[in-house]
Amino acid sequence: MITLAQCIFSGILTGLLYSLIGLGLTIVWRSGRIVNLAQGEIIVLGGFVVWSLVAIFSPFWWLGLIISFVLLALVGLLIERFTFRPIIGQPIFSLFMMSIALILVFRGILMVGWGGEPQSFPVFFPIKATKLGPFIFDSSLFWGGIISFFAVVALTLFFERTKWGLKLSAVAEDHQIAQSLGISVKRAIMIAWVITALFACFASIVFLNGKTLTHLATVIGFRGVVVAILAGLESIMGIMLAGVIVGISEALARAYLDPLTGGGMADIVPFVIMIVIILIKPQGLFGWKVIERV
Amino acid sequence: MDPCGRYSETYQNDMAMIRTQRQWLILISFLILLFCLPLFLPARYIGILTMMAIMGIAVIGLQITTGYAGQINIGQAAFVGTGGYITAFLAHHFGLPFWLTIPGGGLAAGLVGFIFGLPSLRVKGFYLALTTLAFHFIFPFALLRLPGFGGPEGLSLKPATLGGIIFVTNTQMYYLIMAVTVIMVYFAYGVVRSRIGRAFTAIRDDENAAQILGIKLSYYKTLAFAIGTFFAGVAGGLWAYYFRYITVEQFTFFQSIWFLGMTIVGGLGSILGAILGTVFLRGFEEIITYLAPLLIEILPFASKEFWFASMNLVLGLIIVLFLIFEPRGIVHRWNIFKATYRLWPFPY
Numbered sequence: 001m002i003t004l005a006q007c008i009f010s011g012i013l014t015g016l017l018y019s020l021i022g023l024g025l026t027i028v029w030r031s032g033r034i035v036n037l038a039q040g041e042i043i044v045l046g047g048f049v050v051w052s053l054v055a056i057f058s059p060f061w062w063l064g065l066i067i068s069f070v071l072l073a074l075v076g077l078l079i080e081r082f083t084f085r086p087i088i089g090q091p092i093f094s095l096f097m098m099s100i101a102l103i104l105v106f107r108g109i110l111m112v113g114w115g116g117e118p119q120s121f122p123v124f125f126p127i128k129a130t131k132l133g134p135f136i137f138d139s140s141l142f143w144g145g146i147i148s149f150f151a152v153v154a155l156t157l158f159f160e161r162t163k164w165g166l167k168l169s170a171v172a173e174d175h176q177i178a179q180s181l182g183i184s185v186k187r188a189i190m191i192a193w194v195i196t197a198l199f200a201c202f203a204s205i206v207f208l209n210g211k212t213l214t215h216l217a218t219v220i221g222f223r224g225v226v227v228a229i230l231a232g233l234e235s236i237m238g239i240m241l242a243g244v245i246v247g248i249s250e251a252l253a254r255a256y257l258d259p260l261t262g263g264g265m266a267d268i269v270p271f272v273i274m275i276v277i278i279l280i281k282p283q284g285l286f287g288w289k290v291i292e293r294v
Numbered sequence: 295m296d297p298c299g300r301y302s303e304t305y306q307n308d309m310a311m312i313r314t315q316r317q318w319l320i321l322i323s324f325l326i327l328l329f330c331l332p333l334f335l336p337a338r339y340i341g342i343l344t345m346m347a348i349m350g351i352a353v354i355g356l357q358i359t360t361g362y363a364g365q366i367n368i369g370q371a372a373f374v375g376t377g378g379y380i381t382a383f384l385a386h387h388f389g390l391p392f393w394l395t396i397p398g399g400g401l402a403a404g405l406v407g408f409i410f411g412l413p414s415l416r417v418k419g420f421y422l423a424l425t426t427l428a429f430h431f432i433f434p435f436a437l438l439r440l441p442g443f444g445g446p447e448g449l450s451l452k453p454a455t456l457g458g459i460i461f462v463t464n465t466q467m468y469y470l471i472m473a474v475t476v477i478m479v480y481f482a483y484g485v486v487r488s489r490i491g492r493a494f495t496a497i498r499d500d501e502n503a504a505q506i507l508g509i510k511l512s513y514y515k516t517l518a519f520a521i522g523t524f525f526a527g528v529a530g531g532l533w534a535y536y537f538r539y540i541t542v543e544q545f546t547f548f549q550s551i552w553f554l555g556m557t558i559v560g561g562l563g564s565i566l567g568a569i570l571g572t573v574f575l576r577g578f579e580e581i582i583t584y585l586a587p588l589l590i591e592i593l594p595f596a597s598k599e600f601w602f603a604s605m606n607l608v609l610g611l612i613i614v615l616f617l618i619f620e621p622r623g624i625v626h627r628w629n630i631f632k633a634t635y636r637l638w639p640f641p642y
Contacts, residue, residue, distance in 0.1 A: 035420050083614055083618075086618040087617060087618055087621075090621065092419050092420065093360075093364070093366060093419075093562075094617055094621055096366060096419075096420050096423060097554060097558055097613070097617055098614065098617050100368065100551050100554060100555075101551075101555065101610050101613040101614045101617065102610070102614070103551065103610075104548075104551060104555070104606050104607075104609060104610030104613065105606075105607060105610035105611060105614065106610075107548075107606050107607075107610070108603060108604060108605070108606035108607025108608070108609075108610055108611075109607060111599075111602075111603030111604075111606060111607075112600060112603045112604050112607055115599060115600075115603070222427070222431075225424065225427075229421075229424065261439055262439065264435050264438070264439070265435075267431065267435070268431060268432055268435050271427075271428035271431045271432065272428075272432075274424060274425075274428055275413070275425050275428050278413060278416075278417055278421050278424065278425055279413055279416060279417075282416065282417045282421055
């Protein structure tokens, strides 16, 4: 019984982290109708930038941190300006392929810039086993979970309370209508990419904290895809619940199914969830509208 | 358009793949050239051509699913792996000859493709693509655990034999694989110019209009997946016989991205485009591999890893540039050239 409770608890914490990663997809989808499959690559790029800059500015690590956020925002700008803006108005297939091509480009940049050597990422949150009542968990994951929670709340407030957030939501509804109401679609998509890149940098700090840093960590991006699809790609608050669902089912699979199959089940379960949700309810748990039926 | 003086007077004429006598001449001399190449090319280039042929089959399959029918499949490499594994399984456990195992692998991959194409009845666009992405993660998981597939070590195969010939050397494999490739290319052309192919194009261009015209969407969409992944399975079978062992690591997600990139660079909606794209991207990769040792001598600071890493970057950028500047691919340029050549000296 205590295993079950422990699973659920640690699943919630990991799930919150997943929702932080999934946010990157949601934000871009909400404005540009682009699925950003390269999110994992951008996160790891953020990780490498943070790692390098913190090492360079070593006594003033916070300065390195600030500069890496600025750099990542720049990366977001560049992505939008040079890859997605030129193909606005082309079929969805082009947009999709562009995000896949970006995976290759970023993988190339990671390999060229930092090589294949694993590095150890700096520790921003203390890693130690913390006890809370009967539960044992990684305290860095705990802080990560709390930060993810506040990030999601802040983003929801931004999208629903501020002027620019509302503009972005309008763009998400319909590009043409937004444009005719005087909202610059171009600028909205640009802002969305900058926010996404900033969140990627943020997620890299939370996710990679104290871990080994290699380009293989990009796989986490697909976990973000699963979470975003489950939440419905438009809902920002919903992504937290979706993340928690994925996190808990993964933890449960690890505890109860892995011994039966000899491991690996935990990596499959999220994708099974994704297939099921696509088949049953393509618009996700909290998506806005019904996907066009065939 | 046809060259001057060539008119289609019957439907047979209009549907003909080879339309003029000169095209017959070019085709036959090309085939003769293809089968004479091993006589004067070094083994290294034969190996490259063989790999191009294997990949070309997989890319043609993807071209049918994605380029013709418009159903995105980002798991093609996993389907290649499925075909390869089934081929190896049949050869390893039952000792069947290659002319049974390769079609068997193709059919098995086609069946799996059909199953993963079923979501296309309900969702479209990138949602569909994501289910094929999920297959990419399920594929290694399943194969490593299913009994009879060798687990992490994979399966090994005996060389393919036909009559008294044992296909061992690069040159022998070249002949075997080229022969299969020619058959598959012919098959692909046959598919896309038949009713099936025209139905695929109609679905890609406008689903509603296609349905009004009496095209059964559910049937043709799943068929597009089944045919496309059948090609992948055949490619996988050839792959298995070429390397004579098979493991799950050979079929990565990146391989699938390459296949999609090849269809983009070559040009969507054209079998010739699939071949051109494969030759172009694969050739580019080989050139970098060939040049890397020379470049290291010129620029000593850059190691071998650096050049291989930059390959991803360069090829990724090529795909990005094609998407932006020539989304219709190389084959579009070729068609423009052909039309201009035929009209010359008239401008239009």
